[in-house]
Amino acid sequence: MxxxxxxxxxxxxxxxxxxxxxxxxxxxxxxxxxxxxxATLVYFGGGLTLKNEVNVPDVVxxxxxxxxxxxxxxxxxxxxxxxxxFVSTWTDDxxxxxxxxxxxxxxxxxxxxxxPPISSADFSWGQFAIPYDFATPQAAMQSLxxxxxxxxxxxxxxxxxxWDNLQKPEFDQxxxxxxxxxxxxxxxxxxxxxxxxxxANIRGVMEDATGGNLRYAGIxxxxxxxxxxxxxxxxxxxxxxxxxxxxxxxxxxxxxxxYIFDEVRQSNVDDYGRYYFQFGNPYTSNIDLSSIISQMTDxxxxxxxxxxxxxxxxxxxxxxxxxxxxxxxxxxxxxxPDALIVRPFETFVIGLDRNTEMTQGTFxxxxxxxxxxxxSKADEDGLFGKMIGNSxxxxxxxxxxxxxxxxxxxxxxxxxxxxxVYVVVMPPASVQNGVPEKLESEYADFNGRTGFYLxxxxxxxxxxxxxxxxxxxxAVNFKYASKPIQLFFNRKANDYEGYYxxxxxxxxxxxxKLDPEDVNFYGNxxxxxxxxxxxxxxPITTDFSYYIEISDxxxxxxxxxxxxxxxxxxxxxxxxxxxxxxxxxxxxxxxxHKIRFNKEWSSxxxxxxxxxxxxxxxxxxxxTDVDFELKLPQKGVYVVKIESNTGGFYTQKIINQ
Numbered sequence: 001m002x003x004x005x006x007x008x009x010x011x012x013x014x015x016x017x018x019x020x021x022x023x024x025x026x027x028x029x030x031x032x033x034x035x036x037x038x039a040t041l042v043y044f045g046g047g048l049t050l051k052n053e054v055n056v057p058d059v060v061x062x063x064x065x066x067x068x069x070x071x072x073x074x075x076x077x078x079x080x081x082x083x084x085x086f087v088s089t090w091t092d093d094x095x096x097x098x099x100x101x102x103x104x105x106x107x108x109x110x111x112x113x114x115x116p117p118i119s120s121a122d123f124s125w126g127q128f129a130i131p132y133d134f135a136t137p138q139a140a141m142q143s144l145x146x147x148x149x150x151x152x153x154x155x156x157x158x159x160x161x162x163w164d165n166l167q168k169p170e171f172d173q174x175x176x177x178x179x180x181x182x183x184x185x186x187x188x189x190x191x192x193x194x195x196x197x198x199x200a201n202i203r204g205v206m207e208d209a210t211g212g213n214l215r216y217a218g219i220x221x222x223x224x225x226x227x228x229x230x231x232x233x234x235x236x237x238x239x240x241x242x243x244x245x246x247x248x249x250x251x252x253x254x255x256x257x258x259y260i261f262d263e264v265r266q267s268n269v270d271d272y273g274r275y276y277f278q279f280g281n282p283y284t285s286n287i288d289l290s291s292i293i294s295q296m297t298d299x300x301x302x303x304x305x306x307x308x309x310x311x312x313x314x315x316x317x318x319x320x321x322x323x324x325x326x327x328x329x330x331x332x333x334x335x336x337p338d339a340l341i342v343r344p345f346e347t348f349v350i351g352l353d354r355n356t357e358m359t360q361g362t363f364x365x366x367x368x369x370x371x372x373x374x375x376s377k378a379d380e381d382g383l384f385g386k387m388i389g390n391s392x393x394x395x396x397x398x399x400x401x402x403x404x405x406x407x408x409x410x411x412x413x414x415x416x417x418x419x420x421v422y423v424v425v426m427p428p429a430s431v432q433n434g435v436p437e438k439l440e441s442e443y444a445d446f447n448g449r450t451g452f453y454l455x456x457x458x459x460x461x462x463x464x465x466x467x468x469x470x471x472x473x474x475a476v477n478f479k480y481a482s483k484p485i486q487l488f489f490n491r492k493a494n495d496y497e498g499y500y501x502x503x504x505x506x507x508x509x510x511x512x513k514l515d516p517e518d519v520n521f522y523g524n525x526x527x528x529x530x531x532x533x534x535x536x537x538x539p540i541t542t543d544f545s546y547y548i549e550i551s552d553x554x555x556x557x558x559x560x561x562x563x564x565x566x567x568x569x570x571x572x573x574x575x576x577x578x579x580x581x582x583x584x585x586x587x588x589x590x591x592x593h594k595i596r597f598n599k600e601w602s603s604x605x606x607x608x609x610x611x612x613x614x615x616x617x618x619x620x621x622x623x624t625d626v627d628f629e630l631k632l633p634q635k636g637v638y639v640v641k642i643e644s645n646t647g648g649f650y651t652q653k654i655i656n657q
Contacts, residue, residue, distance in 0.1 A: 021045060025070070031056050038095055040064035041372070047071035047105075050086060057084040062097035065285075065372040069102045072220075074109035082143070083110025083217040088284065090114035090213050094374070098285040098344065101222035103367045110143075112217040113284055115345050117209040120195040125161075126206075127347045128191045129280025132218025138176040140185055144216045147201035149176035150194075155252060159200045163190040163278040165229040169260060170250040181251075187221040187282035188365055190347045216345075221282045225365040229277040231352065232359045241270035262351075262442070269436070275352040281342045287369040289340045289348065290378045293328075295363045300438060301327045301351035304339045323349075324420075326510060327441050327473060332402065334424045334439040335473045337510045340376040378511045401427050401478075404506035405527045405540060405561065407487070409451050409548075412498045419451030421472060423485055423527065425563050428477040434459025443470035450492040452501070452559075457485055465557060481587035482565025482596065484530075489548065489555050499548040503527075503540045516542045524588040524655065528562040537566040564588050584650040586630065586640060593632060593654060597624035601644040608632065609639045632656045 025046035028034060030053055036042050040063075047070035050060070054076030066088075076085050088097030088111070099111060110132075118126035134140040141149040141159060150159045158173035162182050171192060172182030185191070194200035205214070236245045246257035260273045281287050289302055303325035326339040342348050352358065371377065402424070409419040424431070424439055431437055434457060443453045454474040455467035461483035474485060505514040507521060520526055520541045527540040538546065540561075548555075560567075564587040584598045597604060601624040608617035608630070616638075622628055624644070632638060635656055642650040 025049065027051060028054050028060065030054065031059050033058070034060045036060075036062045036064040036066060036097070038063040038091075041067070043067045043069075045069050048073075050074040050076045050109075052076055054085050058087055060086040062086070062088040062099065063091070063095070064097060066097075066099045067102075068099065068105065070105065072101055072105055072107045072109055074111065077110060084112045084215060086111040087215065088113045090116065093343070096343070098372050099220070100283070100285045100367075100370045100372070101220055103223050105222060107222065108219055110217050110219055111284070112215050113344055114213040114215055117206040117212075117214050118193065118195060119210075120203045120206050124196045125192040126195050127280075128160075128193050129282065129345050129347050130185060130187075130189065130191060130218070131221055131282055131284045131344055132216070133187070133221050134185055134218065136176065136178045137174045137185060140218075141176075141201065143218050145202060145205045147205065149174075150197075150200045151175045151180075152197070152199060155181075157194070157197050157199050159194050159202055160185075161192050161194075163192075165227070165234065165277045165279075167230070167233060168250055169234055169256070169273075169276065170252065170254070171259070186227075187223075187225040188227040188279050190278035190280045220284050222284075224367075225282050226362050227279055227365065228360065228362045229350075230360045231275060231356060234277075235275060238274075238354060242272040242274075243270070246273065271354045274354040275356060277350045277352075278347060279350070280347045281344055282365050283370055284344055286344070286371050286373065287342050287365065288371045288373070288376050289342065289369070290376045291368055292350070292363055296350070296352065296358075296361065298353040298356035298358060299328050299350065300353050301325060301349070301441070302339050303349040303351070304342050304346060325441055325472065327439050329430070329438040332426070332430070332439065333510045334404065334475060335422050335441060335510060336406070336420070337376055337378075337506075337513075338374070340378070341371070341374055376511055378509075401430075402506075402508055403521060403525060403527075403563075404510060406504040406506070407452060407501050407561075408504070410500045410502060412500070414500070417451060417499070419449065421452050421454050421487070422474070423454065423561055423563070424473060424475040425478055425480075426475060428479055431475045431477040432459075433457060433477055433480050437475045439473065439475040440471060441473040443472040446470045446490075448490065448492060450495050450497070450499070451490060453488050453490070455486045455488060457483070476563065478563075478589060481563055481589070482585035483562070484567070485561040485563070486557065487559040487561050488557060489559060491555065496550055498550060501529075501544075501546050501548060503542070503544040505540070505542055514542050518542060523591065524593075525564060528566045530560040530562060530566055531558060532560065532567075533558050537562075584642065584648075586652050586654065593630040593656070595628040595630055595640075595642065597628070597642075598644065598648060598650075601646060601648065604642050604644045606630070607641045609641070611637050611639075 021043040023045040026044050027049050029051045044067065048068050052075045074083060074086060077083055088099055090096040101107065113131065130140065134143065137160060138149040141147050150157060152158050155173040158175065160174045161171040162174060164170050164172050174180060174182040178184030193202045195203045195206060198204060247255055249255055262272045293299060303323045324336040324339045326333050326335040326337065405423040407421050409417045411417055446453055453470035455464045455471060456469060457476055457480065458464055463484050464486040467488065476485065505521065506512060507514065520539065528537055529540050529546060530537045565585045586593055586595050604622050604624055606619040606622055607615055610616055632654065638654045638656065640652050640654055
């Protein structure tokens with residue numbers, strides 16, 4: 001075995017690890033550095049042991065992914081190392097080391113995970129998930145932060161609180177012994193750290209780490225962990241609307257409205273704030289929440305928190321909350337597929353339908369949830385995630401009834417600002433225009449930041465000029481073609497930055513994003529981006545990028561999104577070569593072209609020409625009170641000319657694929 005260990009070190013020092021597997025038990029017996037590089041998988045099928053001699057920090061440095069089966073033992077924690085001899089590093093939100101230890105492994109050994117500090121200048125309470133086992137909050141404070149736990153003179157001075165999923169929707173403070181109102185720490189808890197008061201001992205730790213990462217050590221909670229939530233006792237009866245119970249007070253004399261933020265429902269409906277349960281990732285790897293669906297049939301939302309804030313009873317708060325979320329209508333997801341992947345130390349929110357028949361529930365964290373991937377296993381078949389030739393693309397998109405656009409805002413240095421919006425297109429049977437939908441989500445955490453938000457569209461297609469709702473996800477039905485979807489842009493005071501808006505396109509469901517080489521949806525289906533000031537209409541493709549300039553003109557209502565069409569004043573973009581009517585448009589409804597006529601027309605003549613100028617179709621005296629189905633030959637390029645009874649003309653070039 002010593003020979004194997006010696007070879008092990010040589011391979012590591014040479015940077016050998018690249019999807020490597022060790023079926024025997026592996027031993028590390030000295031302080032020679034062992035490094036697992038980024039995008040590398042190392043599998044210890046027989047277990048891993050760090051011997052007593054491995055007693056200084058940074059012997060094992062993991063930038064990639066490590067799987068440990070059978071056993072994990074770390075005896076090299078002398079000289080104050082306390083598990084810091086085995087460190088998983090963190091470069092950014094996409095590049096960090098992860099460790100998966102099989103749930104059957106019973107270990108009492110420590111390891112360390114890095115994470116950037118939470119800014120106390122931006123957040124008064126920072127959300128946190130603890131992937132380690134601790135006997136008491138005091139033990140957690142010592143191991144994680146190197147400080148003593150503060151019980152404080154009142155609850156706002158406690159070092160930590162955790163969300164109560166069983167009694168009331170509130171944060172319960174923890175005390176050093178784990179015997180207070182909040183009890184002890186458990187795997188899967190949603191914890192918030194006190195970054196307001198120095199007496200809590202965490203704020204100073206975060207501030208001292210500015211510009212670097214913090215290292216958190218502990219015994220991994222690699223086992224199975226059931227977590228429970230109580231629907232009946234936790235929230236007031238459905239008969240009490242939010243407009244009333246938001247002003248009710250919890251066990252600590254705090255109004256619910258000061259800290260409950262609904263990630264989905266609009267603020268002026270009774271459903272707001274209903275049945276939200278908050279948890280934390282208990283593992284030292286990512287988790288995939290897609291399996292929760294089978295256990296929660298009434299699920300309406302999953303929201304993964306990037307950062308968080310919380311107000312105490314005084315109503316004071318600082319910072320912005322930021323999250324990615326996915327909503328569900330019982331059959332379909334909308335929004336961000338990233339919401340289902342929760343990174344180490346991150347927390348998440350689960351929302352249930354207000355009219356759920358559940359009284360209480362439990363789901364279990366286990367090996368099935370652990371993953372190194374940043375993509376949900378809902379796409380594990382891979383067939384639709386990888387386009388192999390036009391035949392697959394055509395077969396897939398032809399039967400798709402789901403199209404989704406994601407617009408993301410980047411600063412001039414090409415850094416993502418964490419501002420994004422989604423437009424979802426589905427059949428009329430699934431989505432109604434002009435009314436709130438389950439698939440929609442409100443930007444409750446916008447808080448005046450620089451960025452985009454959407455508004456509920458008007459059912460008749462008239463332009464929305466103002467909105468008191470800031471939508472994160474807006475759903476429209478397939479027939480909402482050539483009608484404006486307002487894209488409001490807010491610029492924070494004294495922000496003189498230029499920005500870029502970029503796009504991702506999803507089809508069939510949120511787990512199938514178009515690859516860049518696919519360019520756009522199959523056929524003529526497309527989203528469009530319109531700049532009203534510049535009169536520029538652009539198809540939104542996978543390489544779409546548009547500069548949001550600094551302008552003396554008002555920019556809040558400058559931009560719009562369209563589905564399968566656009567404003568007809570932009571003739572060049574839509575292929576029009578004659579005087580056009582602002583309300584006549586040819587749009588694609590799945591595989592069929594249809595004509596929607598100017599409301600002032602009562603009849604029209606339609607002629608279709610091929611590229612040689614030959615008239616191949618003629619329809620005279622067509623009634624214009626309903627959309628007309630235009631039956632074109634299978635493939636080709638055609639020019640459609642329409643003349644109304646009032647003398648109006650409309651011309652459009654059609655590419656039928």
